[in-house]
Amino acid sequence: MTHRDRFEAVYDAYYPAIHQYAARRTGSPDDTADVISETFLTAWRRIDDVPEGEEALLWLYGVARRVLANQQRGASRRAGLAERLRAELAADRPVRPVELEHVRAAFDELPERDREVLALACWEGLTSERIAKVVGCTAIAARTRLRRARKRLAAALERQASLTIAMGEA
Incomplete structure (x- = not known):
C-alpha cells in the first residue's frame, strides 16, 4: 500500500x-x-x-x-465547553434551565486538565486506557485523573447547589 x-x-x-x-x-x-x-x-x-x-x-x-x-493557547474555552455540556445534558434528559446553569458553572470551575478527561470520557466515550493514549499518560494515571476530576466536579456541583439555596433560587 x-x-x-x-x-x-x-x-x-x-x-x-x-x-x-x-x-x-x-x-x-x-x-x-x-x-x-x-x-x-x-x-x-x-x-x-x-x-x-x-x-x-x-x-x-x-x-x-x-x-x-x-x-x-491563551484563549478561554470555558464558554464553548459549557454550551456543549448543556447541549449534551439536554439531549440525554429534560433538565430545568437552572440546573443547567449550575452544571455549567461547576464545569467551568474545573481546571482545563479535568475538563479534558471528563470530556474524553463523557463526550467521546473513551475508556481510561484510551484516554491515557490521547493525553499521553499511563492507564493508571488516566483512571486517577478521571476519578479526581469526577470528585472535583461533584464538589463544584455541591458548591453551586449551596450557593443557589443561600441566594433563595432553589
Whole structure:
C-alpha cells in the first residue's frame, strides 16, 4: 500500500470521529475545519508513524488535542465547553434551565486538565486506557485523573447547589 493509499484509508475511516472531536471543542465551524486540516496534515506528514487499526484513531485524537491546545493557547474555552455540556445534558434528559446553569458553572470551575478527561470520557466515550493514549499518560494515571476530576466536579456541583439555596433560587 502506498503512502497515499494509507493516508486515504486513515482519512476515510476516521474523519467523522475527528470532526466530531474538533466540533465539540471549538467555537465555530471555521475553527473546527482548522483543527481537522492540521490534524490530517500531520497525519499525512507522519503517515509512517500512524498506528494500524483503531490505534490510529487514538493517535489522531492525540494530534487533534495538541492542535487544539496550540490553536487556543491563551484563549478561554470555558464558554464553548459549557454550551456543549448543556447541549449534551439536554439531549440525554429534560433538565430545568437552572440546573443547567449550575452544571455549567461547576464545569467551568474545573481546571482545563479535568475538563479534558471528563470530556474524553463523557463526550467521546473513551475508556481510561484510551484516554491515557490521547493525553499521553499511563492507564493508571488516566483512571486517577478521571476519578479526581469526577470528585472535583461533584464538589463544584455541591458548591453551586449551596450557593443557589443561600441566594433563595432553589
